[in-house]
Amino acid sequence: MASPEDGTAGLTGRRVADESLLEDEKAMLGNDPGGMLRATASAGAQVRESAALAAEANLSVLADEGRPRAVVVAGIGTAGLTGNILATVAGPRCPVPVIGHRSAGVPGWVGAADVVIAVSASGRSPEALAAADAAARRGARLVAIGNPDSELQAVAERARAPFIPVPRRAPARASLWGLAVPVLLAARSLGLVKVNEADLAETAARLDADAERCRPGAESFVNPAKSLALDLAGSVPIVWGSSPLATVAARRFADTLAANARYPVMAGALGEAGRGRVGLLDGPFGGLAESSRDIFADPGDDDEDPATRLRLVVMRDGGLNPQDDADEPVAVEERRADAVQVLAERRGVRCDVVTAEGGSALERLASLVAVPDFASIYLALAHGLDPMAVPAINEMKELSNSLPEGMQ
Ligand SMILES: O=P(O)(O)OC[C@H]1O[C@@H](O)[C@@H](O)[C@@H](O)[C@@H]1O
Numbered sequence: 429m430a431s432p433e434d435g436t437a438g439l440t441g442r443r444v445a446d447e448s449l450l451e452d453e454k455a456m457l458g459n460d461p462g463g464m465l466r467a468t469a470s471a472g473a474q475v476r477e478s479a480a481l482a483a484e485a486n487l488s489v490l491a492d493e494g495r496p497r498a499v500v501v502a503g504i505g506t507a508g509l510t511g512n513i514l515a516t517v518a519g520p521r522c523p524v525p526v527i528g529h530r531s532a533g534v535p536g537w538v539g540a541a542d543v544v545i546a547v548s549a550s551g552r553s554p555e556a557l558a559a560a561d562a563a564a565r566r567g568a569r570l571v572a573i574g575n576p577d578s579e580l581q582a583v584a585e586r587a588r589a590p591f592i593p594v595p596r597r598a599p600a601r602a603s604l605w606g607l608a609v610p611v612l613l614a615a616r617s618l619g620l621v622k623v624n625e626a627d628l629a630e631t632a633a634r635l636d637a638d639a640e641r642c643r644p645g646a647e648s649f650v651n652p653a654k655s656l657a658l659d660l661a662g663s664v665p666i667v668w669g670s671s672p673l674a675t676v677a678a679r680r681f682a683d684t685l686a687a688n689a690r691y692p693v694m695a696g697a698l699g700e701a702g703r704g705r706v707g708l709l710d711g712p713f714g715g716l717a718e719s720s721r722d723i724f725a726d727p728g729d730d731d732e733d734p735a736t737r738l739r740l741v742v743m744r745d746g747g748l749n750p751q752d753d754a755d756e757p758v759a760v761e762e763r764r765a766d767a768v769q770v771l772a773e774r775r776g777v778r779c780d781v782v783t784a785e786g787g788s789a790l791e792r793l794a795s796l797v798a799v800p801d802f803a804s805i806y807l808a809l810a811h812g813l814d815p816m817a818v819p820a821i822n823e824m825k826e827l828s829n830s831l832p833e834g835m836q
Pocket residue numbers: 503504505506507547548549550551552553556599600601821
């Protein structure tokens with residue numbers, strides 16, 4: 429076992445992932461002092477809890493004024509991703525635009541005809557607070573979602589707007605499901621999205637089942653998250669989604685791989701990538717690195733061949749209904765996903781495939797997010813990194829608060 433290296437600024441970890449660190453459950457839990465594995469395993473419970481809390485909030489006031497002109501989902505980081513989730517679950521038939529807004533305030537055109545959903549796990553991100561304030565000033569309908577007894581709740585109360593409490597589970601990225609469900613239910617009360625009680629129950633059950641498969645005590649050969657983490661170890665992962673829904677899952681994987689495992693990741697839509705970034709497969713981290721690989725060498729033996737390589741992850745959706753009236757037929761998305769797998773094989777770039785399952789858009793999204801969420805934590809643990817604490821984010825906040833005005 430390689431010993432931990434001291435990085436700069438007192439941070440320690442192992443530059444090369446060590447598979448044996450994923451074998452001892454007790455040691456693994458010791459290396460996860462903040463409890464990221466436990467928090468991530470609560471995804472199914474978060475769905476149920478948030479659905480119950482949203483049912484207690486008075487969301488019917490949102491619908492009193494009828495269908496809005498547009499819905500803006502305001503928040504940053506994981507809270508911001510809930511806007512993408514709403515847009516993709518609502519799908520191409522959504523009668524009004526759903527716009528994610530990730531900076532402070534709201535877009536200039538927002539007014540009384542619109543709805544603003546301000547989301548913040550801590551209830552105190554400047555972006556969500558400024559959005560809630562701006563919505564209230566402009567007379568837009570507001571609903572706020574986040575930490576109870578927070579500044580965000582106070583802003584919502586001052587504006588007499590509904591507030592859906594989401595009990596805090598630090599860090600925000602471990603609260604994705606707790607935050608996303610109230611956003612969907614607020615949009616449902618406006619008639620914008622079809623999410624029924626059975627969809628929520630099935631999504632929660634799937635998240636529970638995936639947490640069980642990915643539990644720390646399950647060994648790599650039966651644990652899909654550990655094996656995905658080990659496949660990605662030492663590579664530069666590229667995550668492409670075959671459909672809009674799968675692309676949201678791809679972006680989520682990039683977020684968790686970066687925050688938990690500190691891996692640089694490229695993520696996006698396969699349709700777009702096919703017209704540009706797919707060229708990466710030809711390059712110095714793709715086919716050129718692979719051509720020098722000794723195919724008989726032990727895949728884990730980095731000392732023999734230390735080249736950094738791409739590793740492709742294809743998130744395949746397959747669609748709920750092939751007759752769907754989406755602009756792009758599912759068959760086209762499927763052919764493109766097949767094509768990129770063939771291309772990767774031709775270039776010698778190794779590829780993992782995560783395939784959606786389930787009978788609703790929400791459940792399918794859950795099936796694409798659950799295993800990769802755990803994989804990002806196992807990859808952190810294999811490098812001896814605490815998956816929860818991200819000193820760089822805190823330092824970045826401190827530094828930008830202390831910079832003189834004009835330099836931020
Ligand atoms: O959801 P809130 O609390 O507004 O945080 C928004 C974002 O803030 C950043 O500093 C990080 O912590 C992200 O993980 C988080 O998603």
